[in-house]
Amino acid sequence: MTKLSVNINKIATLRNSRGGDVPNVVQVAKDVQKFGGQGITVHPRPDERHIRYQDVFDLRPVVYTEFNIEGNPIKQFIDLVLKAQPEQVTLVPDAEDAITSNAGWDTIKNRDFLKEVISEFKRNNIRTSIFVDPVPKMIEGAVETGTDRIELYTEEYASQFAKGNKEAVRPYVECAELANKLGLGINAGHDLSLENIEFFKRSISGLLEVSIGHALIAESIYLGLENVIQRYLKLLKDS
Numbered sequence: 001m002t003k004l005s006v007n008i009n010k011i012a013t014l015r016n017s018r019g020g021d022v023p024n025v026v027q028v029a030k031d032v033q034k035f036g037g038q039g040i041t042v043h044p045r046p047d048e049r050h051i052r053y054q055d056v057f058d059l060r061p062v063v064y065t066e067f068n069i070e071g072n073p074i075k076q077f078i079d080l081v082l083k084a085q086p087e088q089v090t091l092v093p094d095a096e097d098a099i100t101s102n103a104g105w106d107t108i109k110n111r112d113f114l115k116e117v118i119s120e121f122k123r124n125n126i127r128t129s130i131f132v133d134p135v136p137k138m139i140e141g142a143v144e145t146g147t148d149r150i151e152l153y154t155e156e157y158a159s160q161f162a163k164g165n166k167e168a169v170r171p172y173v174e175c176a177e178l179a180n181k182l183g184l185g186i187n188a189g190h191d192l193s194l195e196n197i198e199f200f201k202r203s204i205s206g207l208l209e210v211s212i213g214h215a216l217i218a219e220s221i222y223l224g225l226e227n228v229i230q231r232y233l234k235l236l237k238d239s
């Protein structure tokens with residue numbers, strides 16, 4: 001089964017653009033779950049340009065599905081996650097000034113650092129996932145860090161798929177086979193959409209979870225949030 005975790009960063013972006021509390025991120029998280037979303041993802045960034053650290057604490061009591069907090073494990077982020085106790089933390093090596101996440105971890109260079117941070121989260125019963133490019137060496141390196149899961153960075157797949165290049169899924173298929181063999185759980189995310197999700201899901205064996213935000217919220221403008229979530233759930237069904 002592949003779970004749909006809805007990333008609500010963009011709801012916070014919209015709210016922050018006016019300085020008030022519309023739309024209310026807590027209400028949206030409740031509605032996402034009511035509409036069938038199987039998880040809520042947030043990616044608080046140090047400048048709090050969308051999800052604020054306080055949002056994480058406000059969301060914690062209402063997220064009864066699976067709370068996934070993503071981010072670069074700087075001290076402030078580690079403290080936040082340990083306090084909020086989500087079901088999953090996803091570590092992403094994004095620079096502070098990056099518009100959005102734009103690369104996976106070099107799991108070889110950062111092995112010792114990742115090992116230390118991951119063991120701290122695992123000691124606190126928080127499942128760990130690390131964001132990686134679909135490169136076999138990085139998957140092998142991920143095992144060494146002790147992480148429970150990897151999140152495959154799907155930007156390249158999404159941009160190639162939009163150009164009609166379905167072959168772009170191949171490195172993901174190979175890395176998923178390797179991850180399955182090595183006992184790593186597989187998540188995926190970034191730029192997944194109603195257009196490209198079905199082919200990805202059908203291609204990747206053992207895909208446990210996708211986190212989708214930007215496209216899902218954009219699609220909801222035309223189709224409505226409940227309808228869009230239902231469409232994703234249908235496309236993610238095991239055949």
Ligand SMILES: CC(=O)[C@@H](O)[C@H](O)COP(=O)(O)O
Nearest residue numbers: 009043070092100101189190
């Ligand atoms: C980790 C990842 O893939 C990102 O898509 C991210 O979580 C989205 O963050 P922004 O909403 O800040 O672009």
Ligand SMILES: NCC(=O)COP(=O)(O)O
Nearest residue numbers: 007189190191211213214
């Ligand atoms: N981990 C990826 C995520 O949460 C959502 O990414 P996107 O759909 O906003 O690109």
